[in-house]
Amino acid sequence: MKRRELLKAALALPLLPALLRNAQALPATLAGAVRARLRPGQPGWPAPAEWEALKRDVGGRLLKPVSPFAGGPGTAAYAEAVKQLKNPFALGDDPALTQTSGWADAWTSRPSAYAVAAESAADVAAAVTFARQHRLRLVVKGGGHSYQGTSEAPDSLLVWPRRMNKVTLHEGFVPSGGEGKVAPLPAVSVGAGAMWIDVYHAVTTLGGRYVQGGGCTTVGVAGLVQSGGFGSFSKGFGTAASNLLEAEVVTADGAVLTVSEHTHPELFWGLKGGGGGSLGVVTRLTLRTFELPPFFGAVFGTIQASSDEAYRALVAQAMAFYREALFNRHWGEQMIFAPDNTLSISMVFQGLTQAQAEQAWKPFFDWVRAHDEYSFAEAPRTLALPAQHFWDADFFRQHAPQLMVNDDRSGTPSYHMVWAGDRGQVGWFIHAYQSAWLPAALLAPGRQSALADAVFAASRRHDFALHFNKGMAGGEPSAIARTRDTAMNPQVADAFALAICADGSGPAFPGLREADLGQARGDAAAVAGAMEALRRVAPHAGSYVSESDYFLRDWQRGFWGSNYARLLRAKHRYDPDGLFVVHHGVGSEGWSADGFTRVG
Template sequence: MPQDKLDTSKRQLLLGSAGLGAAALSGALAPNASATAATYQQGNQAIVARRVRPGEPGWPSEAQWQALGESMQGKVFKVADPFAGCEQSAQACNDILKQFENPFFIQDTPGATQSSGWVDAWTSKVSQYAAEVQNAEDVSKAVKFAKQHNLRLVVKGGAHSYLGQSNAADSFLIWTKRLDKIEMHDKFVPQGSQGVKPFEAVSVAGGAIWVDVYDKVVVKGRRYVQGGGCTSVGVGGHLQTGGFGSFSKRFGMSAGGIVEVEMVLADGSIVVANEHQNQDLFWASRGAGAAFGIITRATLKLHPLPETFGFAGLRVKAKSDGAYTALVEHFLRFYRDALMNPHWGEHVGFNGENVLEIAMSIQGLSEAEAAKVWQPFIDWVSARPTEFEIASPLRLVVIPAYHWWDYEYRKKHLPKSIIEDTRPNGKAGAFWWSGSAREVSIYIAGYESGWLHERLLQEERLSALAMTLVAASRVRGFEIHFNKGLAGSPPEVARQGQQIPMNPVVEHAFGLVIIAGGELNVHEGLRGHEPNKAAARTESARITEAMNIIRAIAPDAGGYCSEMSYFSPNWQTDAWGQANYARLLKLKHQYDPDGLFMAHHYVGSEDWSHDGFVKRG
């Protein structure tokens, strides 16, 4: 993704349309907007339900909002526009925009989201009211309130949703930031189980973020839990979409490690689901998205901590197009034979400049062992100086695993690998990866993903795969994330592809292709800081074209539900597969028949408008 930022220091900065709008739906609608059972007519489509907006009949009174807040341990408040300061001065606006480069500032700001929008798709909007919940009972009260008053409900944790699912104009926001308790268990037994041997586990509240989980479990507890790769990702949302981390090739998907969840359902009930009770909800909660409820606590199995974690970086440049194709083919063969195993993860990038960019994670190997693995590949490249050059030599960083998320260690020994939260009132010891800076406050031009089946690595198919990847790179650069695919994992890990609701191809995928791009720290409606929509549309077309080239050789690639195109025509089967989606839709109708938990690409959202306010028959 491009990292260009607009130089706005000399521009006149005025706040445009980023404020709190309350646009009403067009069409002939009955006056009682709070009635969900009535049927209205809009054009040729029957509207069987619609949410109430501010100022319409049925919107809660100030007294009702206040009463909700008084009934909770947390608080209820009107949400402020985070860009209101731009009305004051250009410097004030620049200060705000600088803060938006910090994912923890975004999480601390209820009206902000990690992505600022997606061209021709969605724009980050501020909710009218928010409930800053602190426990499951608070969440239950907020959910019941939203249901009673027929409100458009959204949930914000880490706010990483590329599809804009954690925000909506004219909505009621459940903000889980304070729902962050983390508890280690030496002997955990799931509720309702009989004869189960106790095991080590960690219970994590749904609003926690992974940097805090890793600090408690890995740095201090010397155990391992599979979670997200980005430190600022929220636990609840990550788990509900399946979730991958840098070491998923060894430990599986994050959701695969869940042994029990506590959820608040659409009727406000608080339930505990595991393999022994509420099994259907337990299945749906581990990969189907947030369409079935709000996870208030998840308990995950702990693993012995490997001795080492590490990183391998290498850049190789080919001196001709033909040499680049040969390089890609040889690397794919090398990956299949030497790297498609539990020790390796992360990604390799392909671009139109004939450069192969390797940035892979390591677990369980010493630096010497890792170097030995790579030596044959380096020897092959070095033996062909007329075809290739090593643009950046192999760089190996291997450290004790308990230091991987250790803020003090990284600050001292690997300072360039992290960016610190240095705000005076910031989160102590919080950091995000330097490589993640390209994702913070991005306005998305396009985002596509697709799994590559391991059969594409068969010797007789390698050449065609290499030529396809090179052809796609000529249109738009992309990455293959090897940790986001379970081929090469231990058998018990690979079977997670059958056990949780994701596209079944993930079990046999050696990696996930991701093609994405956008513009950093621009915000639609903020004058002087508007995105370049023409450029975004051009980039979007290139991203789609490149993905179509790859899909020609991988028609079953599907897509990862949290990293797929907003405009995917077959998003249901791409994300979950036909059989899984049929089962999920049935469960959606059972547990949330009124669609309280509704957003773009949520299970059942095909019956709703994109803004989640209108259900059509």
């Protein structure tokens, strides 16, 4: 961390306890008389005629979501849902389901009481106004990927913008309020219900340009941007949030605002990494696009060490090699360390040819081959393809069908595909999930031994990965500068990687199957042990809000660091009554865990 930011953090963090006390005191100051949200059957819950009025206001698009598993195995809905259980597009198309089915001892996916299948900002504004007037719990689900359950809440009114998926390219875009102040930029405008595959298809496959989005193709665009938004090539192009130019957002008072750095700049800044579902409902985003590199590519391989001692040496060599050859804007994705003394490589590159990528890795693979203690459980291979085909479903069907899976339902877009490696997350039930940003200072020659010791010690407890694209250090300077101008924890700019350790099991939706909580708690203990070993060399490491521990105690500091005070001020300004509440979201310390009752 640079001196200027260190001083900012030193000044702001001592104020954090007071700010949190103020947040809990909101009912007496900013929040008016609202002390609790209503549930069905309670006095004041909207009468049928009132729901009918909302239905008319939204053009008939008011639904009562029902889980397809609710009727039991003998029903057609149940059978079809089981058939599509590993199809993330099918899960996303059902307002009663989420892409994550729950988290042990934390939450379980359950449908809302009602849902507005929004097709416009006016529909969203009508839903927000109805929830505010009737004191309802409001929840927003775009892609539904939230690990922490922020896109679901039983007994709530759901805003479901799945149909708001229009994608529009701009040769030269000027954000609102920027006329005459900033030069037009190539950009893309995206509806809040779009998934990243919709955007990649329009921008890259058809348009021949690049937009920084998420690695998983079915993640929702709006949620990813609001959480910060890493993709495989973030070191080269920045986070998704750092490339936001403008957003349309519905605020708690039902107003539809167009925000940018020139209009409502504090709300705009808060949407860039301040977490989804806390400041308003985003209905449209406009992101800058970039010139597309000639090639995207990947390097794969798995190395087996013959002993613990040899594995410790392999870890040290891998860290030194990363610092020397890969710590730059070209490389992203991960190395995976495991208790069975394997090191799995799953790295991607941009801006290089296949020959250049092979040359970069040659010293490391030569070192492995020169030592008898190591063997290749998976032989190393390097692949490169024209970047315009990286998300081209037709290209992969012809050349590498094993790498992708189609949405095989009739009538669905032919370009809808998901990476085969991401199917394990579809509907999964989380046992544990923790992350920590590792500072680039650990790569210095005098610190590498301690880093290698920590990585080795962590690998004794549980497998985990270092995601190099989820730390901006070593990346393109302009991308780092844009990322610093977001609401994310400032540590992201000085981290070389995000360490992620997680475990889970197959789908456990209510009515489908029950999770093995004994197994889940054992896995959680192992994950905690691995992360504890890593945090010995990074004791103050922050955590990425989208990929973090549900039970994180100091989440305000962990997710946002010195930026939390500013986010809380924006929350008080644009949502003083706390209509938008999500687990561990800005201002949520003033509400009960389920988001229904004021606390303090």
